[in-house]
Amino acid sequence: xxxxxxxxxxxxxxxxxxxxxxxxxxxxxxxxxxxxxxxxxxxxxxxxxxxxxxxxxxxxxxxxxxxxxxxxxxxxxxxxxxxxxxxxxxxxxxxxxxxxxxxxxxxxxxxxxxxxxxxxxxxxxxxxxxxxxxxxxxxxxxxxxxxxxxxxxxxxxxxxxxxxxxxxxxxxxxxxxxxxxxxxxxxxxxxxxxxxxxxxxxxxxxxxxxxxxxxxxxxxxxxxxxxx
Amino acid sequence: xxxxxxxxxxxxxxxxxxxxxxxxxxxxxxxxxxxxxxxxxxxxxxxxxxxxxxxxxxxxxxxxxxxxxxxxxxxxxxxxxxxxxxxxxxxxxxxxxxxxxxxxxxxxxxxxxxxxxxxxxxxxxxxxxxxxxxxxxxxxxxxxxxxxxxxxxxxxxxxxxxxxxxxxxxxxxxxxxxxxxxxxxxxxxxxxxxxxxxxxxxxxxxxxxxxxxxxxxxxxxxxxxxxxxxxxxxxx
Numbered sequence: 001x002x003x004x005x006x007x008x009x010x011x012x013x014x015x016x017x018x019x020x021x022x023x024x025x026x027x028x029x030x031x032x033x034x035x036x037x038x039x040x041x042x043x044x045x046x047x048x049x050x051x052x053x054x055x056x057x058x059x060x061x062x063x064x065x066x067x068x069x070x071x072x073x074x075x076x077x078x079x080x081x082x083x084x085x086x087x088x089x090x091x092x093x094x095x096x097x098x099x100x101x102x103x104x105x106x107x108x109x110x111x112x113x114x115x116x117x118x119x120x121x122x123x124x125x126x127x128x129x130x131x132x133x134x135x136x137x138x139x140x141x142x143x144x145x146x147x148x149x150x151x152x153x154x155x156x157x158x159x160x161x162x163x164x165x166x167x168x169x170x171x172x173x174x175x176x177x178x179x180x181x182x183x184x185x186x187x188x189x190x191x192x193x194x195x196x197x198x199x200x201x202x203x204x205x206x207x208x209x210x211x212x213x214x215x216x217x218x219x220x221x222x223x224x225x226x227x228x
Numbered sequence: 229x230x231x232x233x234x235x236x237x238x239x240x241x242x243x244x245x246x247x248x249x250x251x252x253x254x255x256x257x258x259x260x261x262x263x264x265x266x267x268x269x270x271x272x273x274x275x276x277x278x279x280x281x282x283x284x285x286x287x288x289x290x291x292x293x294x295x296x297x298x299x300x301x302x303x304x305x306x307x308x309x310x311x312x313x314x315x316x317x318x319x320x321x322x323x324x325x326x327x328x329x330x331x332x333x334x335x336x337x338x339x340x341x342x343x344x345x346x347x348x349x350x351x352x353x354x355x356x357x358x359x360x361x362x363x364x365x366x367x368x369x370x371x372x373x374x375x376x377x378x379x380x381x382x383x384x385x386x387x388x389x390x391x392x393x394x395x396x397x398x399x400x401x402x403x404x405x406x407x408x409x410x411x412x413x414x415x416x417x418x419x420x421x422x423x424x425x426x427x428x429x430x431x432x433x434x435x436x437x438x439x440x441x442x443x444x445x446x447x448x449x450x451x452x453x454x455x456x457x458x459x460x461x462x463x464x
Contacts, residue, residue, distance in 0.1 A: 071400065071446035072439050073407035075418060080439075083431040084243050156308065163310040167411050174312060187324040194317050198309045205308035 009192050012184045018193075025176025026200060032090060032172060033159045036097035040158075041151070043098065044105025051106060052113045062106065069103040075164045082168040089170030093162060101158055108150045112143035145219045152212040156205045163201075173197060243432035252433045255424065259434075262420025263441055269337040269416060270403045270445075276342030277349050277402060284346065285353025299350065306347035312408050315340040319412050333414040337406060345402045349395065356391035389463065393456040400446045400453070407442075417441060 012018055050062035069077075078096030081087050087095055116139045124134035166175035177197040181190045239246045288299035306314065318336050323329055360383050368378030410418035421438035425431040 067447065067450070068443060071404070071443045071450055073404040073418060073442055075407045075410065076421075076435060076439055076442065079422060080431075080435045083425065084435060160308075160310040163312040164408070164411075166312070174310065174316075178316075181320075191321055191324065194313070194321060198305075198313055198317075201309045201313065202305065206304060209304075209308060 007188070008184070008186045009188050012189045012192065017183075018180060018196075021176045021180050022173065022196060022200065025171060025173035028090065028171055028176075029159065029162050029173040032093045032097065032162045032165060032170070033155070035094050036101055036158050036162070037155050039094070039098040040101035040105045040154075043102035045109055047102060047106035048109030048113070052110050066103045066106050069100060070107070072100065074100045074161045075167060078164050078168060089165060089168050092168055093165035093170050093172070096164075097158055097161060100161075101154060104154055104157075105151060108147050108154070111150075112145075112147035113139065115146050116143050148219065149212045149216040152208060152215060156208050156212070159205055159208075160201065173200060248428075248430040249433045251428060252424070252430055252437060258420045258424050259417065259437065259441070262415060262417040265334065265409075265415045265420075266403070266406050266417040267445075269334055269341065269406045269409065269414075272338045273341035273345070273406065274399055274402055276338060277345040277398070280343065280346030281349025281353050284350035285357065288350060289354045289357045303347045303350050306344050307351075311340060311344045311405055312411060314344060315408050315412060333409065333412060336412065337409045337414050337416065340408065341402050341405050344405065345398050348398050348401075352391055352394045352398065355394075356387040359390050360387050389456075389460055393453050393460060396449050396453040396456065400449045403445050403449075404442065 047062045047065060050058045051066065053059055074096065077099045078093055081096040081099070082089065082092035085092070085095065120138055121134060124138040125131075129138065162172055163174040165172045166178065169175065171179075174197060177193050181193050184190065184193065284299040284302055287295040288303065290296055315336060318331070318339055319333075322331060364382055364386070365378055368382045369375070373381065406416055407418035409416040410422055413419060417438060421434050425434035
């Protein structure tokens, strides 16, 4: 054997334990992030519509929730879910991320709806469209176009922030990497583990960022002038 | 009073019992200390992020290939990997490479949030520069303004209006993100709260008070962001 195969880094890189560990960590990261984004989309849509409605009590509840939660660190919400709500690591991370992301998604939804002017509404209603028909045919098509790119970008943030779950001992990618770093403790091995973790996060998030940018360019093109 | 507390179950025991609140308010020095660290890390981190953001923002909007490529790599790496991973890298890897050089945790925090948000601010600056058409620069020059004069009186005032709302928004995110320091025992507000809560088990009241302190730091900036956005929209 030549010298290269005997280096500590190579010994680690041929060990299936490394890939199993990182793979399981990635699986939990994606599970937490995926579940959080789906739940946040549901709650964010409800909160965003509540705020957009402008109805006295309903919109004030939504405004209070959004403004309070938007100004909290995600880590605090995850710790709160774990220590006060006494959820398991995986669920505490999911709930903490969902509490935060719902407020962000609500603002994205509201921003999209607000981008359609009141005149469009009035035009639709005056032409005999019902509330639901105006929503379905006039308001939603252009506003959904506005909402999709920022929601995809928010997914990147959720994946990155799911790494906070290591603070409560959930076995996501970052924490799995730290555990492997205790087994492969030599400096070159630890550095390699960090590089691998960064690379995994980077590939997923960069791909999502490109999707967001592509959608942004695709969707904002072709909606220029009337009749186009 | 104590008789009243005795009759109402959740005030006597449970995560939000009155005794827990009393214990917390009797020991606030630790949280104030943490708040001070958070404010220091946030302000120094913001200064670093602004400096990096302007440099890399100008680089990535330049037409020279090499500076542009360097800026793109910086932005994409820091935007697409978790801040926690970056902070751990600085925390663990730099002492390894430099044979045990000691970096104070606060410095790690400043470098961590500074570089992470520098990448976001760089994109904000780039968008600001690119939003001003080159015709504006040419118009200014043709009217006898110097290059610096054109920048100062024509380009920068317009670009600032576009750049300011997302910039204040980044400041809010930066303050919130200083909380990652808690994971490496950074002595910041989140860490102070977490260690107090962990030592005595008073999680409920502590997290609520810590959350309120973050809110008081971030909310004014969030309101400012909205004002600036509205002013920008009104000017269009």
